[in-house]
Amino acid sequence: MLEAHHSLDDIAFALRLLHLRGRRAPLREAILAAGGWTQWLDARGQLLGASTLTRELETALATPAPPALVDAVMAWLTRGPHRCVLPFAAAHYPAALRDAPSPPMLLFAEGDAALLQSPSIAVVGSRTPSPMGIDVASEYARGFSAAGICVISGLAAGIDAAAHTAALVLPGKTIAVLGCGPDIVFPTGNARLMREIAETGLLLTEYPPGVHPQRTHFPERNRIVAGLSLATVVIEARLRSGALISARLAAEAGRDVFAVPGSLRNLAAEGCHRLIREGAGLTTSPMDVIESLAPQLRDRISGDVSGAPIASTAAQAAAAAPDDWPADHKRLWSALGDDPTPMDELIERSGLTYPNIGPILLGMELDGRVEQHFGRYRRKLPARV
Incomplete structure (x- = not known):
């Protein structure tokens, strides 16, 4: 359509x-x-x-x-559900990308196009990461997904694939921006991942069906990744990594850039260390990024605690739920305790669904009422005197 x-x-x-x-x-x-x-x-x-x-x-x-070309696009549109063509400034064209430098004049999308209006963070990095890099990318994607934030990357091997996979497993939402047509599988090793993203996330590209990847396409793809995102997080990048192009494009678009530091002897961390020297935010956890983006996220996360006063002290944070909170917020607050609790248990206790609970938890975290560590949540305890 x-x-x-x-x-x-x-x-x-x-x-x-x-x-x-x-x-x-x-x-x-x-x-x-x-x-x-x-x-x-x-x-x-x-x-x-x-x-x-x-x-x-x-x-x-x-x-x-x-x-x-017209025949190829029409055939692609009719071969599967949830496919659309989005011209510049159309109703569902992403506002964040519209306002970025050099936005694409036309986009081809397959999947949940509503994700284009969701708050999103890009996770990018090496195509040949270390096992630690894979773990870190997965941790960040899970953390963002748990907060109701869409994870964006480029479907490349390595960090990109790890971020997409972790977001889907939670389950969360993810957008894969392609450097080829929407019907081309690249890299071929990500064929299954690409299908899963089309089913529960979104595939997005500015290239029409039938266009195969070329070296020049990937910097163009990276500008879309950066333009769609509130921030870009770089994990393991050498000095000549394409992830540094994404970081530069994000900065040019006025978006925040974060880099995860690594060992001084790890060549795969050299690009991240350069970004930090040049002013990128140093991050060691997903919450670093989320807290830095709190003002923007408050405006865009539907689960933010509407009308509730921000807790000014830890004692207030541990108090009973405000009377004017929505019912689902009160149910979640009742399910939370002083002991760290995994999300699946909170879902069982509160009766809420995953799509609802993540944004609400993020709103409570931003208000200083809840804290999380390694995916477990608890009410924020009063400081001891």
């Missing part, structure tokens, strides 16, 4: 965006000025010759997409 427009003509017109060359900013500005993609599409007859567009853009938009 293509947003509210399902016709072959509308899809064929959108595919013209793939072949734009040169500066695209005037077209993006024209689309935004019209109120979005749908409004611009409806008025394209009047706007095509607008003075804000260059002659090059006008010519490109007046040139039909190749019939073979």
Whole structure:
């Protein structure tokens, strides 16, 4: 599907965006000025010759997409459920990416497109990580997922695959940004993981069906990973790692960058150490990142404790649940105790579901009422005098 427009003509017109060359900013500005993609599409007859567009853009938009491309995209759309084409500034085009530098003019998505509006953090790193790197990537992905945050990565071998896998196992939500068409499996060893993400997460790419990966595609993919995310976390990266490109692009997009330090003798940590020297946040746990992003997460996590005063002392944090808390927040608070409790036990005690409990726990953590350690949660205890 293509947003509210399902016709072959509308899809064929959108595919013209793939072949734009040169500066695209005037077209993006024209689309935004019209109120979005749908409004611009409806008025394209009047706007095509607008003075804000260059002659090059006008010519490109007046040139039909190749019939073979249109056929390939239509075939891909009809071969599976939950597939869509998202033009720039369409209703479900991710706002975070729209506001980033050089946003794609067209996206192809398969899976849960609603995730594009979720608070997300990117986890990136080496394609050939150490066992410790795999463990750390998994820990961060689990921590973010448990807090109701979507994990984004590039479906590469190594750190990317570990982050996607851990997010799905919890189960959480993850977005894989591809450097090829949505129907191309790359790397081939991630075929099963790619299917699982399509079923419960989201596959996303700016390349149409049939396009195979090329070396130049991966920096382009990395800008989407960085642009979609509130922050990018780098785990094990050599000095020439593509993960450092993601970090640079995240910084250029005005997003936070964090790096996990490693041994001074570990070459795979050199890139992370450089990022830290250059101003990236040093992180040793998922909560470092979550706490740093607290102001942004408060605005976007639906489970935030609405209307509840922030605990100013540990004693307040250990008090009874406020009367104006929603019922599900009170049930979870009753299930929490002074002893660290795993999430599955909290789900059993409270009767809440996983999709609900993660955001609520994060809201309580940000308010200073709950603390977690290695995936176990408890009420935050008063400080001893």
